[in-house]
Amino acid sequence: MKKLLITRVLPDANLDVAHARYDVTVRDTAVGLTVAEAAAALRDYDAILPTLGDQFGAEAFTGETRCGVLANFGVGYNHIDVDAAAKAGIAVSNTPDVVTDATADIGLTLILSTCRRTGEGERLVRADRWGGWGPTAMLGTHVTGKTVGIVGMGRIGQAVARRCHFGFEMPVKYFNRSQKKVDFPAEQVDTMAELMGACDIIVVTVPGGAANTHLINADAFAAMKPTGIFVNIARGDVVDEDALIAALQSGQIAGAGLDVFAKEPIVPDAFRAMENVVLLPHLGTAALEVRVAMGQMALDNIIAWDEGRPLPQAV
Incomplete structure (x- = not known):
């Protein structure tokens, strides 16, 4: 045996x-x-x-x-x-x-949670610090109709894009190193900078590994809108975490939703200190x-x- x-x-x-x-x-x-x-x-x-x-x-x-x-x-x-x-x-x-749909679902979870501040809201309620409903209380980002940008249009990227397009009427743009045809409305752009600047929400779904290490860096975050939301469901090493922390702390981007980290299970204290960051313990296929x-x-x-x-x- x-x-x-x-x-x-x-x-x-x-x-x-x-x-x-x-x-x-x-x-x-x-x-x-x-x-x-x-x-x-x-x-x-x-x-x-x-x-x-x-x-x-x-x-x-x-x-x-x-x-x-x-x-x-x-x-x-x-x-x-x-x-x-x-x-x-x-x-x-x-x-x-077998992992495609489950991982894409977590991508949507992070989009919604980050845009609508649900993690922050739950912490507020659990800490008994909620003062009641008000017209300007806990205002977040409306998701329906926003433009989503997908970095890496493989199986998972396409599954996220379909959910965004068909479920939330979101225009879809994507950056992929090679030409990629998809069977739903989506626009492939030529450069990462173009994608980052044109979209309200960015979702990263590329594979990890040396070719993609720090693919998302300070230049990428600098190209994003100040209202932009960044979501990573790929691998932690795809993102320069120091650059992301700096972009969030300076207000260069509005928020981030992260299911993966560069040195799991270690999560930088700076992420935990920011209310506009949603943190999940690598739940993609859980x-x-x-x-x-x-x-x-x-x-x-x-x-x-x-x-x-x-x-x-x-x-």
Whole structure:
């Protein structure tokens, strides 16, 4: 029986499937594998089901490897050096598609929460500091009809855009490095600066990784409207957090909604200190049905590898 390492606790339905077929070890911690632990896992296990925070960078692959497959739990796999894995003869997969709608829903949650100040309002009520309704109390940004800009028009970007267009009558603009056709009304613009300046709300949905590190920087925030709302449901390293903090503190932009951070679970104190920032603990795919589907997809890739078949979601 092959040895399988699962680096975080998965839903029971997934663990039942895994235990029925493999000699399974499950790490009972929310802390990702260090480089040394990742290297040891590659040496000691036939298959690994890793996720965000597990440090499978190039240095993890320099020693002896027994592992044949890294079936990542999650669509983003910037914590895995795919080239180094390939050189070591290790296949890598991820879990696209099943995360699209859930992540897009969190994007809409952050748009609404940031624009309508719902986090601030709830804190006011819970602290018993609400003085009652008034015509000018807790005024936020009306969402319907506002122009939304999508950075990265992949599956998730399109799902966010559809919700905005069909649900809130929002004109959609987007920036994508390559030409991208979509099946709903939307305008592709040529530059990031053009997108940032033309839209009321910006939503970032690009993959993480070196190519997109600090894609959203001080110049991008400088191009935004002072009434602009910024939302990130991509990866924390896509955004220069210091530049975002400066833009918020100076009033260069009006607010931000964040589900991801550069050094999770560490969140800069400056974000917590600002009422115009909505903070979520990486809830993008946090629905039981979605997490079970992700786990099953990862296991399906491991089983395919075990049976000598191509990985269905190879990256």
